[in-house]
Amino acid sequence: MQKRIHSQNLQQALQDRGWSQKDLAAEMGLSAQAVTNWIKGADFPRPDKLLKLATTLRLSFTDLVITPSKDQPVIAFRKKGGAKTTDAHALKAMAMGTLLKPLVQFLPEPRSLRAQIPSPSLQYDALQVVVAEVRTRIGLGVQAVLSYEHLIGEFGCNGAVIVPVLWGEKKNHKNALHILLPQDQVTFIFLNLDTRLEDFKFWMAHELAHVYTPDLAGQNEGEDFADAFAGALLFPKALAKAAYHQAAGQRDAMGEIRELQREASAHSISLYSVFCEINNYAKAEGLALLRCKDSEIHAIRNNQRGKLVSEILFDPTPPEPAAYMAAAQNVFRSAFFPSLRRMVKSKGTGPGYIQQIMDIPMQDAAALHGDLSR
Template sequence: MAKSLRIDAVSGKMQERGWTQAHLAQQVGVSSQTVTNWLKGRDFPRPNALLKLAVALGLGFEKLVDTGDATEPVIAFRKKAGTKTTDHHISKARGMGHLLKPLVPLLPDTRPLRTLITSPDCEYGQLRKAVEQTRAELGIGQHAVLSYSHLIGQFLRNAAVLVPVLWGKKDRHENALHIRLPEEDVTFVYLNLDVRLEDFKFWIAHELAHVYTPELAGTDEGEDFADAFAGALLFPHECAEAAYREAVGKPQSGLIATLTRYAHQHQVSLNTVHQQVKRYAKNAGLSLLPVEDRTIHQVRNRGTGATVSEALFDPMPPDANKYISVASSVFQSEFFIALERLVKERDVGAGYVQQVLDVPLKDSVSIHRALAA
């Protein structure tokens, strides 16, 4: 169904603040006529304007926008070139979202001050500002290595529940799944641990961008911004500048060695460093480093690389108790704590566990047994 503004909610907040349409337009950065068109239902705000409108009025997305069904889960798969998210994928994920609803009352009832990026823009300067503000809130400088603990802590503070899963190696988009429940104002982020370590931090930062920009979740604009924000957050302008100045003028083997060293230092992929250095050079009007994207991919793909699951669990696969323990301790996830309460208090069976985790029945039985013990 088409989205529309909840005019009564907007008008009520304007009246409460004593704002005219002109004043609201000034706050959002649009013309008075644009606001008039919104309030008469002639037009709907673009994503950037919608986020600014939500912040200006102090209204959450679900109170500001009528989607036709406020209970319908919002789904976002990470976009990957050459792959397509089918109706089957979306339908299955929405089904998981509806099944997650009974877990929400069992999660900690915390309503922290959420972080919102009100002007999600892939333009270099705007992206740099967003990254500077985010890192400042995290208490780290622009040259500092962004740790997993910094990233993971942000999900907890923004009512987003990380759900680490063992889905095996995937070649498509299914390695990360974002399910937002607008009515409950909670987001579940599934992260596949069977992926390369060097890619994992990027994926977490990508999903964090979705949490910061809830209106863009499930849209192409949201995917583009999340990818751009993740790269810039993990390897900011200052790091890219330093890497460029150190690598420029070196033969190809030397510059690749330089970029690889920065990638290892920041625990990200060589491609992430290369792309951020390339964006820095383009923005600064400098010559690009003489190395093609395909060469970078060839270098990074020479070794298969350890997976997150292999780093966390020895031996593989882990037993259910170890898996649940790591989810709670390493990822600060309340998911299995809430699921355990559901299993014990409502006598929920292994079939439910299988559906909300999307795992084989054999694995769900083991997990259910561990939770019920």
């Protein structure tokens, strides 16, 4: 069974507005026959038309589209602070997932053995056992500084394709997007390089947790576990214990904060992550929490931000298409662009496809397409 428009819901939405199919076609800038074909199931709208159809009729993806549940993409956003995921955002991500399916055949053969966390738990000691196992698997001690490069190999080993994107620091409501194609057992992880290094590492660890727990993808429980996993992986118990006793020995809250800043700088992670993990350790051990408050940590953190990952990787920015795609392949070991190149040359895929699967401006998609076509 292929995806098709939920004709009953569409016609009900038209009736509620007092519209005919011709009225909808005029609103969409299409022929009446195109709308008729959607309703009859003879055709399915392209992602941009699907998004416009949903927003015009104010229908969600699930209300508008009938799709086999086993074939429906599973999406999860790593949103910017205060950002809200709307139906339009979800619909666009679903459309991206649908369009990514033809690319799967051009990806390298996935490995059959994959690491999973069978019983993900937020309980402190259980979580520490899990992150210790992950650190051991990537060859890192419990007190060593974890870089995002350490995490990259784990994605490829577990059927996840990293897609580094340049979405702008403030232009996009999301900083990471997780799209799981259940039937294909492939996950695409879109990571915005226009983000601060300390945040980028957290988001990568967060997304890795999703890869380890595919059954929780797209659920609130999965988001909660991924956040807890990321913090614990970046600053595990051994580090939190030592930092707690150093901070607790200070005279006041500002002395504590200075100790936390030192740890955050040493590990290139956010001050807030250090603060949370130390307090998590204190709670688990029945110790007094730090005297400094969330509000103080956020105020200081917001005034002391590091470089964007894109600034670290590229000089100048934005990079040329060839340099950008080379970084995706060599730094992030991503098969995305080599696979896309094979698809472009094999199928004659145009820049519009690239624009839609990457959610980037057409001008940027055209530049990438020109390089991929050579």
